[in-house]
Amino acid sequence: MFSCSSLLNIVNMKTTWLPSSLLLITLMSCVSLQESRKPNFVLIMVDDLGIGDLGCYGNTTLRTPNIDQLAEEGVKLTHHIAAASLCTPSRAAFLTGRYPIRSGVAGYQRPGVFLFNAASGGLPSQEVTFATVVKQQGYETALIGKWHLGLNCKSRGDHCHHPSIHGFNYFFGIPVTNLRDCQPGHGTVFQIHKYLPYRTLVIVLVTAASLHYLGLIVIRRGLILGLLSLLAVLTGLIAGFIMMMPYLNCVLMRNHRVVEQPFTSENLTQRMTHEAVDFMERNSAGPFLLFFSFIQVHTAMFASAAFRGTSRHGLYGDAVHEVDWSVGQIMQTLDRLKLTETTLVYLTSDQGAHVEEISATGEVNRGWNGIYKAGKSTNWEGGIRVPGILRWPGNIPRGREVHEPTSNMDLFPTVVQLSGVPVPEDRAIDGHDLMDLIQGRVERSTHEFLFHYCNIHLNAVRWHPQNSSSVWKAFYFTPNFYPENETACFHTHTCFCSADYVTYHDPPLLFDLTRDPSETTPLTPDTEPAFHSVLAVMDEAVETHRRSVKPVESQMSTWNLVWKPWLQPCCSTLTQLCQCQQDGEGVVGDKTEDHVSG
Numbered sequence: 001m002f003s004c005s006s007l008l009n010i011v012n013m014k015t016t017w018l019p020s021s022l023l024l025i026t027l028m029s030c031v032s033l034q035e036s037r038k039p040n041f042v043l044i045m046v047d048d049l050g051i052g053d054l055g056c057y058g059n060t061t062l063r064t065p066n067i068d069q070l071a072e073e074g075v076k077l078t079h080h081i082a083a084a085s086l087c088t089p090s091r092a093a094f095l096t097g098r099y100p101i102r103s104g105v106a107g108y109q110r111p112g113v114f115l116f117n118a119a120s121g122g123l124p125s126q127e128v129t130f131a132t133v134v135k136q137q138g139y140e141t142a143l144i145g146k147w148h149l150g151l152n153c154k155s156r157g158d159h160c161h162h163p164s165i166h167g168f169n170y171f172f173g174i175p176v177t178n179l180r181d182c183q184p185g186h187g188t189v190f191q192i193h194k195y196l197p198y199r200t201l202v203i204v205l206v207t208a209a210s211l212h213y214l215g216l217i218v219i220r221r222g223l224i225l226g227l228l229s230l231l232a233v234l235t236g237l238i239a240g241f242i243m244m245m246p247y248l249n250c251v252l253m254r255n256h257r258v259v260e261q262p263f264t265s266e267n268l269t270q271r272m273t274h275e276a277v278d279f280m281e282r283n284s285a286g287p288f289l290l291f292f293s294f295i296q297v298h299t300a301m302f303a304s305a306a307f308r309g310t311s312r313h314g315l316y317g318d319a320v321h322e323v324d325w326s327v328g329q330i331m332q333t334l335d336r337l338k339l340t341e342t343t344l345v346y347l348t349s350d351q352g353a354h355v356e357e358i359s360a361t362g363e364v365n366r367g368w369n370g371i372y373k374a375g376k377s378t379n380w381e382g383g384i385r386v387p388g389i390l391r392w393p394g395n396i397p398r399g400r401e402v403h404e405p406t407s408n409m410d411l412f413p414t415v416v417q418l419s420g421v422p423v424p425e426d427r428a429i430d431g432h433d434l435m436d437l438i439q440g441r442v443e444r445s446t447h448e449f450l451f452h453y454c455n456i457h458l459n460a461v462r463w464h465p466q467n468s469s470s471v472w473k474a475f476y477f478t479p480n481f482y483p484e485n486e487t488a489c490f491h492t493h494t495c496f497c498s499a500d501y502v503t504y505h506d507p508p509l510l511f512d513l514t515r516d517p518s519e520t521t522p523l524t525p526d527t528e529p530a531f532h533s534v535l536a537v538m539d540e541a542v543e544t545h546r547r548s549v550k551p552v553e554s555q556m557s558t559w560n561l562v563w564k565p566w567l568q569p570c571c572s573t574l575t576q577l578c579q580c581q582q583d584g585e586g587v588v589g590d591k592t593e594d595h596v597s598g
Ligand SMILES: *[C@@H]1O[C@H](CO)[C@@H](O)[C@H](O)[C@H]1NC(C)=O
Pocket: 264, 266, 267, 305
């Protein structure tokens, strides 16, 4: 076989022994081969960013010029749906192109996300991520930022759920998420009375002491003392655990090594940005895949000094400004390295803004979901309608808007196929390749149905019939809001999907999102003649979908969610309280080898 360069040599030598038409055909395929050279991927995910927080999605008071520019130079998806309304399942779906229920990364009860580094659940190793696939295709891969898909299974350091198991050659970031405890002053208010029944105990003790005093019963002093000391020990243990939380959970890792514990969020976005720039410089010969997963704008809210006070929307707005700055740095680096034309950039949020978010000191940190109802932890549009921007100059049209339904699961098949291989055929893939739609070769999305889960419960269905512009959405249950005039669950801080917290609907609540994008008025057989026939089609689709979901081990069973001391990452000895600062200083305990690559 001829290589392209040898063929070009032949052309230069003006040889005549090859029929010129054949030469031309071969040459043309050479050119198109070079044109479609495997692109680099920069996939950017912001945490808890609302669709209404960005200038290019209509915000007029926050400044996001870099992200807006990305949208101007590429395609903006206006009906882009996260596969789940919580971090852990949404990210599992994004990486695998599959509904979280298929990988077992869907909660049973609450919480629906991992809360501890030392939990044993995570993205199972049998799952195939786009990073795994492109790595096999010769890509250099990195995850910088938040993971939130587990760490260990059986022992501290087995790293069975670590990003490196899922195709990321390089990792700099946090294995769980940014928690309130990770920021001084934002932490859990000391509410130890929540954990032990102090009030009951006081009543029992006082009653017993009075009865004893009145001579009605006789209690031995030893028993009382024993009880009191047991209580003191338990109080001490729980208080100690709560105070240890930042050291235990707020862990920053480089590859397999804990480098900072607890991490300092001040300047963390800058450090992550530098890591990203370094990674792109090291791999400018390509191809590479960078998953840049912001720790902002999730609570504990933070913004570095340069951004504090720059917005009209408090620390939240400042954090959005910092995110935009960081995106700008990544764009500039691509320009400087002359990679803009050969890099597909994608930007999204893992779900809608968390509208209940108020810090322990009462500061409101809520993002904005625009015209969409409610937010994170619900399947109302505000919880799952997310920004979706794709840029690849020369390959994706400039300034196009796509209003057809798309999903964050679509990135899996899109990335995999652009890397040069078909999607795996041994498993159900729920995402669809986006290229035809965003390049304008087709008008219609191939997503006819999308299924919206709240944990393991099927919560709602979306149907975009092939022959109509309608987008129907039916809810089988909806969260009970509190206070009732709000579209949020302020009593529980997030909405839950278990029976006590929802209202079931039979017939389901039906909306047509093209007419009522804010989901204000459910349709009835009187207001919508097709009411029953629409629901019948959706019921059938649900049945077919349910049959396609194979039972798997739950990664979010109580056992897989609880804190297990033997899985706790700790960068020093326990007597040093698992503390170490600034990239490795004072690292004593962890001897795990640091696999630096790339
Ligand atoms: C963050 O960066 C600024 C400016 O470079 C520096 O003055 C400050 O000390 C840094 N903060 C931390 C906690 O490292």
